[in-house]
Amino acid sequence: MFLKNLEVFGFKSFADRTRIEFSAGITALLGPNGCGKSNVVDAVKWVLGEQAAKTMRAEKMEDVIFNGTESRKPLNVAEVSLTISNDEGLLPIDTSEITIKRRLYRSGEGEYWINNQQCKLRDVRELFWDTGVGKAAYSVMEQGKIDQILSSKPEDRRYLFEEAAGITRFKVKRAEAERKLERTEDNMRQIELTLTEVKRSYDSLKIQADKTITHRKLKDDIFNYELDIQLLRLKGFIQDRHNRESDIEKAREGRSRVQAQMDEVNAAMSEHMDEVNEMESRLVKIQQKIYGLAIEERSKNEQCRLLEQSKHEAKEKINQLEVKKKGVEEKIEILTDDADEQEGSLHNLNKRLEEIAKNICSFEENITVAGSRITENDRRSVEIEKEISVLDVKRSELQKQLEAITENIVTQLDIKLKEAGYSVQGAKNAQDRVENLVAQLKVLASGRRKLFSDFAAADSPSKADISRFGSAAVSAFSEIEKLLENLEQAVKAYVSVTPSFIEEFLSPEGIITQKRSIDLHIQRNTESVNEKREHIVSLKSQNLDLALKMEEYRVTLENLRINQAQMKTQIQSAEDQLRLLHRELSGQEAVLHDLQNELFTETKRFDDIDTHIADMREEIAGIQSEGVLLTKQLENLEKTIDSRNTDVAGKREVLTRLTSDIGKFQQQLEKASLDLATAETEIRNIQENFRDTYSRDLMEFEERMLTVNVPAAQLREQLTLTRQALRDLGSVNYLAPEEFAETKKRFDFLTVQIADLQKAKDDLKRITEEIRAESTELFLATYNKIKKNFHNMFRRLFGGGRAELRLVDPQNVLLSGIDIFAQPPGKKLENIALLSGGEKTMTAVSLLFATYMVRPSPFCLLDEIDAALDEANVLRFVQTLREFGNVSQYIVITHNKKTVAGAGTLLGVTMEESGVSKLITIKLENDSEGNIILPEPEPFEEEDVEPEQNVYIPPHPPKRRKTAAGTPVPETEDGSEKPSDVQTD
Template sequence: MYLKNITLRGFKSFKDKSQLFFEPGISVIVGPNGSGKSNIADAISWVLGEQSPKTLRGNSMADVIFRSKNEEMGIAEVSLLFDNSNKLFDTEFRDVKFTRRVYSKGASEYFINSSPCRLLDIQELTADSGIGKGLHIIINQGQINEIALLKPIERKAVIEEVLGISKHKNRRDKSLAKLEKVKNDIERIDDLMDEIKRTMDPLEIEAKRAQKYSEIYNLLKNEEISLFIAHLNYLNREWESENDSYEKNKNESEKVESKIPYMENEKNELLKLTGEEKFNYESWREKINRFNIERNNLANIITLTRSKQNVFKTLKNMFNMDLNRYIGKKDESKKLAEDKNFEDDYTVSLLKKASGKLEEIVNNLLKFLDNTKEKVGDIRTAKYIEGEINLIIDKVKKLSTMIGKRKQPGDAKSLEEESEDKKNISDLEGKMDKIKNLEKICIINLERAKKICSMLEKYLSVSENIKRKLYREFEKKNSLVLENQKKIENLENEIGKLNQYKMKLESDLYKGDIKKEQIKEKVEVITENIVDNYNESIEYVLKSYEPSSNIRQSEVKVKRLKNEIKNYGNVNPNAAIEYQKIKKRFDFLADQKSDLIGSKKSLEELIKDINNRIADYFYNKFDEIKKCFRSYFKILFPLGEGEMQLEKSNGGGYDEIGVDLNADIGNNKFVSLSLLSGGEKSLVSMAFLFSIYSINSSPFYVFDEVDAALDDVNIDRFLTLIKNFSEKQQIILITHQKRTMEIADTIYGVTMQPEGVSKIISEKIGKMNAEVN
């Protein structure tokens, strides 16, 4: 693996993009002072993770960005391209490019093959390749003399860094820091455990008391909840019973309620029908009443007619008596005439009365006929009655006419007779004839009265027939009305009973609602007690608990447990929880302490193991480095001798060991390095560094003017060492020496432009020689 390319843009004096292409072997960078050639070594160090501005010969990281009087860049970027064909970097890429970019505002970015990454990613990738930070692969200007004057412990640190021991020491230092932190944590945990212990001991006593209280409370809870469930089951059974009764009464009430309108409708239909029948009944009763009135009138007429018949009979008898008396007493004509006048007057008055009664009978019969026509529904019956009554009326009218005719002539004749009797009282025969005529009239009227009476009796018989027919209809209507009224009364009684039954059912429903509300309230009280007292949902309670089998025993047990809880007084219910929490915290700390003690032991063992491995590795490598130092020192100082040895302090361990250098440059004596000249110091430092490089080499090395203090002889010796070393490693030299330029495979020239911008000029020496040859 080797460095193929360096690309600079905006870094220090390299304003524009500049590239340097390297090949394996020796590359030399030359240029006048101030041209910016050392900036190339700073750029390589910067990309590989250098964070110190002083190491980069600046005051801040912003000083690496190009800045001139006329122009200032906002970004500095450097890329290193490595050939990774031997897979020294643990990646599949054949070429690996590291890029670092910094902005004037202070932000910094890293890239691996143009992919953003962290500095740690670059350091991890280069850690085992020998090109990481601190491996002294870049020796800057003036640093070569400082290495010779390092203290033994510092010189040992350089060896450790180049050998890669420093990363193990860093690991050990981290482990030591962790060990110190673990010790501090153990002390802190001990303090915390002591503090917790003071709180935990009294809380443990309280927790045991609370535990006993909790056990009794749980017994009470189980028993009381079981009792609650038993009560709840009883109330549920009552609820179901009441609900069944309620539903039964409700259904019955609905049936009754639906039945009442039906019966009301039936009653209303009967009332309507009965009203019509009653109207007919009243109509028939009115007809019967009128018929009875007329019948009574007819009976009265018959009675009157019979009395008149008796009157005519009496008159007839009287006329017979008078006639017999006149015959016997002809001599008493005057008296007889007077008697005759008296009797004649009396007879006339009777006839007048009879004629008036007959007219009255005719009028009554006409009225009766009119009423009968109106009220008799049967047409045939009405016609029959009308025919009979008309016969009676005709006969009565004829009788009345005969009486009227008899009365008028009689009156006239009576006057004549009276006048004649006054003139001739002795004319008895004439009077007797008159009496006979009167007797005949009486007999005729008597016969007529009999006929009228017979006709009236027939009429009465007809009336009776009519009455019987009317009464049958009347009784039929009456029985129908009575039957309907009885049905109505029965329906009203049934409706009344149904209404009473309905009221009873509604009362039972109301009582059922009240009872259900009471049950509901009891259930709510029980449920609230369960939820409030024990903070358990009713669903969980019903699912997880069984009802009490003996309610009385449960009530006694609940009472006893409540008294026991009361005797406990004030109890911290959270004592057990707090104790468990603190105990958990205490146990956690104890476990943490145990873990920390285990970690402490592990760290101590790890540190011991690291120290042992570091010491073993260092001692093994030191012997090799010691031999190489002696060999390289002999190359640089052919007449001298160099020794490298460990310097141990009294009682000190590995970390107190230093590395001391003894140099005899050819004077047959070992002298202090501080007494050597600058060139001699540089050669001793190079012998020291190259002895380490030979044990743990890197792919490339950069030396910035390390040959500045060497004369021509020492330069030849130095270049001999470089040539031997460049066979396996890539060497980049920054120099002013011409002799050094001669061994270069590639030469880059760096010049400074008037604007303060560095410019690179490259030349491949091998190709030129080939062309010349």
């Protein structure tokens, strides 16, 4: 046994909590029409997940909740629980019993439970996949479903074979995989579009970033080359300063030694040499001044040369900065134009988005207006229905009045006839007498007319003829007079037997006129009802048109919303692009600002150097002028000294020699001092120039100075090449590397996503193909088995003939429809749509049992599918049903006695209380002779069932059955049972 019990509360007509225990084999569900039998089937379908309100015979799903009766209030919840035995482990839950419960509140909220654990509708449906059980499987067969199986559309029959083949799960998974595949392809298209845009930025920024990195490297190389060159120069001048300081020390020592010797000579010549000494002293001072001026001039010239070099470098740098500034300004202009164009595009997109939003509002208003019109039409239809009800009540009253007045007419007529002594025979005799007398008068008048005509035609009648004519005339008038007297008496007799009250009936105030007036009111009432019903039909037609328009509006509205979402995506992309442009523009403006500042600084430095050079040249001119004057003074003084020292020639030679020696030492000292001053000036100039150029102290790199070993010429050559490469590089985007890093990160992320989506797409395609192949194999195997079983079962149920299943499209098995061809005995093979109702039912039953031979459903509900079968076919159906009763559990709703006779358990449905369904169970047993024994009914738990309840008890000849009260069922004269106390349908 698979289906154990069903518990219903608040579902349709089951107001009280009702528990239905099901037995193995065949169970018949009985009861009069309208008692709620089909509600049991609806409850099973509903708890298994039925979502269509029309399938539940309701307008909306909330209608399945008990709506109350005259004596009961409505309930706010409907609940159905279905307990299933899972001893064989058919369902994928490791428990011996599974309880499915569904609950619906009047607010519209619904809940599903599996073994008292709340779940989703999908969980319930997945539980019964490929078992034949479900709201749309072949475990529930109704008359309407017979038509669905035998529909003219072959595609509508596929569900039966798919469920039997066990591919419903695969079909759902394949559909889900195809939906995922479609979503994946949509995502790939969107990401590819985004990746295309990012790729353009990626390529552009990559070139710019590489160029910027190269620019930065070249700048660093230039700095390092210039640093090394300056360090080498500084190193050389420091070494030279050290050497000059050593030379000065040596020269001073030699001069001191020679000076001591000269002091000895001068001491000897002191008395003669005071004046010479004075002049010598002056000579030395002048020479020292001359030497100092020479050293200062050389230093000034060197400084001037260095300043000229710095001026030239500053000029080159200013030119470079102006070129860079021009390039940045051009790029800023281009970016500004792009930003303006992008803002215009963004404005247009926002405008289009506003238009779409307005259209959405317009269509929503149209839908609201159409819905209001539908509601108004429904309200008007309800009002017209109420008016029709009022007219029906009035017509009913008029019908009652008509019946009353008709009865009154008959009564009054009977009374009047009795009062008048009216006799049909007397009236007939009186009428016959009047008619005879009238006929005699006609004959007599006709004969006399001919006689008078003949007499009038005579030319000259004789007296005898005239006398004879006069006598005949007198005799004729005497007969006429006698006949008229008799006619008068006959008329009086006829009048005496004719009712005089007919005029009263036919008068304007008479009862017949009243009846005609009521008939006219009834006719007008009926015409008004027909007009109102036509108006209702017109309103419903309008509602149908409005519903179609609303559906069109909704489709258009959905498309507009999709366009709105796409437009928002485009706007977001445009805004992102605009932000990138603004960010790049800001970066370029910052670069321009830095260039302007740097250009201003270099220009100011160039002007300062130029001023310094002019001042230096003026100083050099002054030094040269003073040197010329001192040289003339020295020459004059030397001549005077020579003339004054002629008298001391002997000592003069020594003194000359010593003077020459001291002069040499003095020259060495002067030269070393000049070189020292030049070296110190060079060192100071190098440090100042480096500090002015790079705003850094050159002595920070003192350690590096000791390690530089590349020749200066090679460094200058590399510096020249690097500067040329930098000039060839042109303008660069200084923010490009950072922007490229951000774009590269996004590009790599999108690339990985594309690869992941492609892999997912390939996996989904592979899974879909595998599912399709496996589903095709399972479907074909099941289809071939059902096809063979269907032919055999058809021959068995029809007693011959043949049946065939054909795939409409054998090349496309998973989508192909299935045609059914049937040939009952004695007929030609034809499509199922051409068969009679009974033949269709038997064909559908054959297909159902053929399916059960392949994959039997654990239980099956059959709702009056035997209604169109004749007695012989019912016997075949019941016999086959009994055979399959050992395989599946059957619950049959039927009114056929022979079908009921084949059941092992009876479920009786009754309405003891109006509008509230209740059930009783009757289990059937066989006696020693094989006949069915009816035990006392088993009451349900909620309350006892009275024995007089209106329960349908089927007959089972030859033994007489008993009613629910235990009394024998009475029989009619022909031996059949008389349904006196037993309600039948």
